[in-house]
Amino acid sequence: MNNFEVIKENSKQCNIKISQRLDKDSIKAIYSKVKKIQNQKYSFVKIDCSGMASLDYVGALMIADLSATLCENKASVVVMGMNQDSQSLLLFARKNLRQKTKVKLLKENIFISPIIKAGQYAIDSIESFIFFLSFFGETVSKFFRIILTPWKFRYKATAVHIEKSGAQALPIVALTSFLVGLVIAYQGAEQLAKFGANIFIVDMVSISMFRELSPLIAAIVIAGRSASSYTAEIGTMKITEEIDAMRSMGFDPINFLVLPRILALLIAMPLIVFFADIVGVFGGMIVAKTSLGISYTEFIIRARDVVAVKHILIGLFKAPFFGLLIATVGCFRGFQVTGSTESIGHYTTISVVNAIFWVIACNALISVVLTEIGV
Amino acid sequence: MSNSIIKARDVTTKFGNKVVHDKISIDVKEGEVYGILGGSGSGKTTLLREMIMLQRFKSGSIEILGQRIGHLSHKQIVELKQNWSVLFQFGALYSSLNVIENVSIPLIEYTTLPKELIEEIALSKLKMAGLKKEATYLFPSELSGGMKKRAALARALAMDPKILFLDEPTSGLDPVGAENFDRLIRELASLLKLTVIIVTHDLHTIEHVLDRFCIIFEKKILFEGTLEEAKKFEHYAIKEFLKLERG
Numbered sequence: 001m002n003n004f005e006v007i008k009e010n011s012k013q014c015n016i017k018i019s020q021r022l023d024k025d026s027i028k029a030i031y032s033k034v035k036k037i038q039n040q041k042y043s044f045v046k047i048d049c050s051g052m053a054s055l056d057y058v059g060a061l062m063i064a065d066l067s068a069t070l071c072e073n074k075a076s077v078v079v080m081g082m083n084q085d086s087q088s089l090l091l092f093a094r095k096n097l098r099q100k101t102k103v104k105l106l107k108e109n110i111f112i113s114p115i116i117k118a119g120q121y122a123i124d125s126i127e128s129f130i131f132f133l134s135f136f137g138e139t140v141s142k143f144f145r146i147i148l149t150p151w152k153f154r155y156k157a158t159a160v161h162i163e164k165s166g167a168q169a170l171p172i173v174a175l176t177s178f179l180v181g182l183v184i185a186y187q188g189a190e191q192l193a194k195f196g197a198n199i200f201i202v203d204m205v206s207i208s209m210f211r212e213l214s215p216l217i218a219a220i221v222i223a224g225r226s227a228s229s230y231t232a233e234i235g236t237m238k239i240t241e242e243i244d245a246m247r248s249m250g251f252d253p254i255n256f257l258v259l260p261r262i263l264a265l266l267i268a269m270p271l272i273v274f275f276a277d278i279v280g281v282f283g284g285m286i287v288a289k290t291s292l293g294i295s296y297t298e299f300i301i302r303a304r305d306v307v308a309v310k311h312i313l314i315g316l317f318k319a320p321f322f323g324l325l326i327a328t329v330g331c332f333r334g335f336q337v338t339g340s341t342e343s344i345g346h347y348t349t350i351s352v353v354n355a356i357f358w359v360i361a362c363n364a365l366i367s368v369v370l371t372e373i374g375v
Numbered sequence: 376m377s378n379s380i381i382k383a384r385d386v387t388t389k390f391g392n393k394v395v396h397d398k399i400s401i402d403v404k405e406g407e408v409y410g411i412l413g414g415s416g417s418g419k420t421t422l423l424r425e426m427i428m429l430q431r432f433k434s435g436s437i438e439i440l441g442q443r444i445g446h447l448s449h450k451q452i453v454e455l456k457q458n459w460s461v462l463f464q465f466g467a468l469y470s471s472l473n474v475i476e477n478v479s480i481p482l483i484e485y486t487t488l489p490k491e492l493i494e495e496i497a498l499s500k501l502k503m504a505g506l507k508k509e510a511t512y513l514f515p516s517e518l519s520g521g522m523k524k525r526a527a528l529a530r531a532l533a534m535d536p537k538i539l540f541l542d543e544p545t546s547g548l549d550p551v552g553a554e555n556f557d558r559l560i561r562e563l564a565s566l567l568k569l570t571v572i573i574v575t576h577d578l579h580t581i582e583h584v585l586d587r588f589c590i591i592f593e594k595k596i597l598f599e600g601t602l603e604e605a606k607k608f609e610h611y612a613i614k615e616f617l618k619l620e621r622g
Contacts, residue, residue: 031489056535058492089566092562096499098501339470340470340471341470
């Protein structure tokens with residue numbers, strides 16, 4: 001089947017005969033021929049469409065483009081034998097033909113571009129850090145202002161966030177904390193049994209859970225759950241212009257969105273940690289009973305005797321810091337979202353990674369400081 | 376009289392207990408520009424979404440190009456869907472792709488045309504839709520509302536569909552832009568032999584673009600026909616609608 005026949009009369013003139021169909025299903029086969037004609041220096045080209053049965057927009061566009069290119073190369077083009085419909089379609093295609101704009105692509109230099117990228121990254125990081133400082137400063141100042149005008153505070157929103165980020169997180173916090181308590185006791189039990197120091201399982205599990213592990217586990221779970229949801233919520237609001245709407249109505253987004261979330265986590269985190277303490281130690285108790293034969297009563301009496309209250313208090317003392325950190329990072333990254341839906345995903349990822357990292361870093365710092373001052 | 380390209384019969388839609396459509400029937404003929412009119416919340420867009428298989432209806436039937444939707448195999452659905460394209464109210468451009476990629480993507484996915492030609496087609500569709508040259512390589516987040524709409528129209532036209540569904544195409548455009556848009560739709564419909572279904576409020580569109588239309592009122596089709604017929608039809612809702620509604 002040859003629906004695009006090229007008859008070369010001489011080096012200056014050529015006839016093209018189009019027959020049957022010229023549409024987007026049949027064009028692929030003939031496209032190379034079309035390109036070839038475009039590149040040759042003809043001065044007269046006749047396109048005969050009398051045998052053509054059907055033409056669609058793609059075909060019309062191709063003819064329009066072919067004749068335009070030929071005309072640019074100073075050839076005269078005659079299109080003949082078209083029926084009325086095809087003619088108007090071709091006219092329409094001609095009208096809508098748009099030459100490619102040459103886009104200047106900056107060539108990447110493989111030696112310099114890493115330096116440029118590193119520089120760009122550094123500038124972005126500094127900008128983002130300054131933005132964070134101003135965001136945090138604004139939040140703190142708004143917080144003190146709200147203390148002076150407490151009737152303006154959004155109590156209901158705060159309660160909702162305590163429920164969503166706190167109460168609803170309890171099952172997953174319980175499960176992780178329980179498993180960690182269980183695993184620690186399990187690994188410890190084997191070692192302690194070698195020395196016959198079975199009863200020390202109580203000290204080990206209680207102190208490590210109270211002081212370090214429960215706060216950390218709770219914070220990491222909450223960072224994964226709530227930092228991401230805060231970023232995604234606020235980011236979406238930014239894209240749908242909800243935040244702009246708030247600003248234009250004189251509602252302060254910090255008051256409406258940020259403070260309730262931060263306060264919710266400040267309140268909820270110590271409670272979550274306390275809950276994680278109980279469940280974690282309970283996990284240890286089960287292992288102590290099953291593999292070391294220490295009864296629950298024995299465990300509790302021993303814990304009362306040897307575990308100082310300060311360990312629990314230290315764990316609870318850390319919790320609000322973590323809460324503040326997670327909520328602030330989550331909200332801040334949400335406000336950084338711009339334009340596209342992709343940017344929500346981008347900043348949500350960053351927000352969770354940041355929140356978890358800063359929780360761990362902050363935990364290490366507090367540990368060192370407390371140990372140094374001898375608590 | 377040409378054949379009906381879309382035939383809806385006794386379509387009933389319910390959201391929970393709320394009835395949205397109560398046994399409505401419409402016919403869209405091949406090659407005509409058909410309007411779905413109605414007040415806010417009357418279920419115009421819902422009816423459109425049911426036709427393009429984005430939403431299920433409770434009972435009744437819709438036939439498009441002779442195929443009864445809801446009783447098709449996956450393969451038939453994919454083939455049928457190639458016959459139409461949709462311009463969503465807010466454009467719904469893919470935010471990870473720039474304008475020309477947005478227009479090219481149906482061509483890349485569904486045809487075997489050479490890359491160069493695809494780019495040419497995409498450029499011409501963008502010109503057709505009236506988008507400025509400078510916007511060709513921008514991302515949707517960098518476009519204004521009107522530009523988004525034009526880019527989305529170019530994408531909807533990319534595959535040369537038989538049926539074009541437009542959801543409030545002129546909302547959010549300036550009056551001049553809206554008028555050009557109306558003229559463009561008319562021109563496209565006659566040149567490319569499109570059947571166009573428009574959900575609209577815009578009085579100018581109703582007067583200058585639509586061949587026939589239906590009005591959804593209180594869950595039923597109150598009227599179906601041409602503007603001349605509508606003007607003769609004695610009903611306060613129609614009178615009010617054709618006088619007051621503005622896009």
